[in-house]
Amino acid sequence: MGIFSRMTDIINSNISALLDKAEDPQKMIRMIIQEMEETLVEVRSSSARVIADRKTAGRRLERLSEEAHEWESKAEMAINKGREDLARAALAEKREVEQEVNLVESELKELDGHLNHLSEEISQLQTxxxxxxxxxKAVMMRKASVEHRMKVKRQTHRAALDDAFAKFEHFERRMDNLEGQVEAMDLGMDVKSDLKSEIDALANDDAVNDELERLKAKLKTKVSEKDQ
Structure with missing residues (x-):
């Protein structure tokens, strides 16, 4: 693609539409700016060459104009000297120079038009x-804003999760404490229960033995009464 075709495409392009379609707007706009800057450098270089050509043509036009003026002066001198033949020859030379002047003037006119066009293109491209x-700048600010908001949201969510976990751990700790208190209340209960059972068993045994002795005594009394 030529420089001017590329420049025209850039000037006519809709940057906002390109960014809307881009998967990575930041990368896309960097590429667009790089392309514009490179094109602008090329256009300015081309303009510099045209300006140089115009200066060369301008100096040439100045020399030709002086030369045409000199031939006319020579023709006048020849007429004054009665040499019409030399006057004709001088005027013929002047005519050839004037034809060349016309060509250079046309060249200058084209160069001026080209420079005006380049100036307009450069102005549009710069804009x-x-x-x-x-x-x-707007994209970068939006990106920074989004990243900041995402960071804040992550921190907020993290803080909320940390708070939730802290509350859950606190609740578990309370439950552990309550369970510990209940289990502490049961400590030694089995030992006391077994000891009480054994003591109660001994008491029952004594009662049974007393009752047994009582019955034996009763029976012995009855036997003694029968023998009498």
Whole structure:
């Protein structure tokens, strides 16, 4: 693609539409700006060459104009000297120089038109570049804002999770404490229960033995009464 075709495409392009379609707007606008800057450098270089050509043509036109004026002066001198033949020859030379002057003037006119066109193109391209840089700044600010908001949300969510975990751990600790208190109340209960059972068993045994002795005594009394 030629420089001017590329420049025209850039000037006519809709940067906002390109960014809307881009998967990575930041990368896309960097590429757009780089393309614009490179094109602007090329266009300015081309303009510099045209300006140099115009200066060369301008100096040539000046020399030709002086030369045409000299031939006319020589023709006048020849007429004054009665040499009409030399006057004709001088005027013929002047005519050839004037034809060349006309060509150089046409060249200058084309160069001026080309420079005006380049100046307009550069102005439009510079405006487009400024717009792209402004959009780049906006994109970067939006990206930074989104990243900051994401960071804040992550921190908020993390803080909420940490708080939830802390509350859950606190609840578990309370439950552990309550369970510990209940289990502490049961400590030694089995030992006391077994001891009580044994003591009660001994008491029951004594009662049974007393009752047994009582019955034996009763029976012995009855036997003694029968023998009498």
């Amino acid at each position: 487009k570049l400024n717009d792209a840089k402004a959009k780049q």
